[in-house]
Amino acid sequence: xxxxxxxxxxxxxxxxxxxxxxxxxxxxxxxxLIPLGIWFAVSILGLVGGRYVSVLTFFSKPLHGILxxxxxxxALYHLTLGLQMVIDDYVHSAGGKVVLMLLARTFAIxxxxxxxxxxxxxxxxx
Amino acid sequence: xxxxxxxxxxxxxxxxxxxxxxWSPTMASSITHRISGIGLGLGMAVLTWWLFAAARGPEPFTxxxxxAETPLGxxxxxxxxxxxxxxxxNGIRHLAWDLGYGFNPKSSNMWSVAIYAGxxxxxxxxxxxxxxxxxxxxx
Numbered sequence: 001x002x003x004x005x006x007x008x009x010x011x012x013x014x015x016x017x018x019x020x021x022x023x024x025x026x027x028x029x030x031x032x033l034i035p036l037g038i039w040f041a042v043s044i045l046g047l048v049g050g051r052y053v054s055v056l057t058f059f060s061k062p063l064h065g066i067l068x069x070x071x072x073x074x075a076l077y078h079l080t081l082g083l084q085m086v087i088d089d090y091v092h093s094a095g096g097k098v099v100l101m102l103l104a105r106t107f108a109i110x111x112x113x114x115x116x117x118x119x120x121x122x123x124x125x126x
Numbered sequence: 127x128x129x130x131x132x133x134x135x136x137x138x139x140x141x142x143x144x145x146x147x148x149w150s151p152t153m154a155s156s157i158t159h160r161i162s163g164i165g166l167g168l169g170m171a172v173l174t175w176w177l178f179a180a181a182r183g184p185e186p187f188t189x190x191x192x193x194a195e196t197p198l199g200x201x202x203x204x205x206x207x208x209x210x211x212x213x214x215x216n217g218i219r220h221l222a223w224d225l226g227y228g229f230n231p232k233s234s235n236m237w238s239v240a241i242y243a244g245x246x247x248x249x250x251x252x253x254x255x256x257x258x259x260x261x262x263x264x265x
Binding site for chain 1: 174177180184187191217220252255261
């Protein structure tokens with residue numbers, strides 16, 4: 001039993017019932033991706049022409065492995081939020097929304113799990 | 127009604143947005159932001175493939191590289207470089223909008239054109255650096 005009034009419970013939440021949560025998470029992850037995205041582009045250019053050993057040596061360095069993990073995780077998080085917005089805007093059936101959101105999240109989690117496994121494996125072996 | 131002081135004869139009445147809907151650079155950049163975002167999502171699968179192939183050993187990694195170095199592979203990689211550039215530039219503009227800057231139609235359209243130009247210049251510069259042997263400085 002809550003002493004909160006029903007009005008107070010819904011205040012600030014709006015018609016989507018979640019307030020500015022999605023908006024704010026999207027902006028914060030976007031801001032984090034500015035420096036990480038620049039680091040990513042500079043790193044990839046720095047690895048152009050690299051063969052197997054040289055690329056693994058690069059990512060086995062703790063700083064590079066950690067930054068790559070952060071880039072992948074935050075990019076996939078931002079992707080999930082963005083895809084949710086696109087699905088909410090263009091898919092009008094409740095069932096379609098649920099199916100597409102589950103697919104989007106499965107995709108993001110699969111990419112994240114494989115990438116993090118790969119980075120850990122590279123750090124372990126090299 | 128005919129001699130109403132609020133005459134409709136000289137000034138056309140406001141139209142519904144549906145009737146004066148025409149494309150502007152800002153509208154184009156808005157939908158391009160979404161398309162490039164979805165494209166970058168597919169790019170995450172390619173990035174995952176690259177990292178996973180590297181973790182699995184030299185053979186899967188060489189397979190990935192031989193595919194990436196085909197003309198189609200290079201076109202796809204250029205597409206990702208463009209999508210990342212566009213989404214990053216337009217995303218920075220979105221953050222500026224959120225802070226209240228650049229909202230009037232004129233500057234919004236001007237920035238949209240600048241963002242399209244920048245989004246092509248950045249990947250062209252990156253690929254030019256790579257092809258002229260100025261990449262690979264971490265090897």
